[in-house]
Amino acid sequence: MMASQSKAFTGKHMAAIFVGGFAIIIAVNLLMASVAVGSFHGTVVDNSYVASQKYNGWLKQASASKVLGWQAVPHRRADGRVVVETIAAPAAARITATAERPLGAREDTTLTFTPQGQGRWLSNESLAPGRWQVRLAIRAGEQAWAGEAEIR
Template identity: 80%
Template sequence: MTSKTTRFTGKHMAAVFVGGFAIVIAVNLVMASIAVGSFHGTVVDNSYVASQNYNGWLKQAAASKALGWQAVPHRRADGRVVIETLAVPAGAAVTATAERPLGTREDTPLTFAAQGQGRWVSNEALAPGRWQMRTAIRAGDQAWAGEGELR
């Protein structure tokens, strides 16, 4: 038996380099296209304007916390959202906006009907999946705002 040995030459090394860089570039292109395709928009349209409102948002959050109100959202089997509240006065108005946190932007405004004993049920149903919900409760001149996640 004769054994044929091949030598590792500069051409082989060049092929290894080119192949290695081609793999890295291909993976980067795939990951970049996935990242761009799954980004559904900006968090704020103008970061400078948002920065000017930041202190106001902090004051609003502190005022909401000072009220002592609590709201916990969850979803029923039929897709309607139930908000269980604590310390919210009778006659309050509850509204919310549900947003998809990832993927294609989808915002759904929700209105709620009081069911008694601090329980509110949405008039609209949400599609299955993960949602980020921004809730607003207003009773007279008092306003509360909060966020919660629905799965």
């Protein structure tokens, strides 16, 4: 009959497990930090104090936009140009927009629109494929509306 031989669990084994575990933790932390730094494209606001001072004005503008009752829904055509379909916006309104990439490398595009009739406007510029955050501004005389939408 053959006796099974088992090696004793020594301090060297425990040290190897301990060092290996911490090496994995450090490697994951370094990977996550590099991904976080690489995907951050800058500040949302340059000065948070100044932005906080403008906050009430932004709320006032948002409520004024809501009172107008205008709605705007943007979507991208196959050729990259953006179509904005509006509800209740005057036919003589002027629409402008800024499109920004919400993630990754910072990329901004200013869009201008030409009326197509029946509450539709078509951008003169096209957007590259991918995800965009679009900030729309509609002006008709003294009235102004602002809104945001995502285009994929």
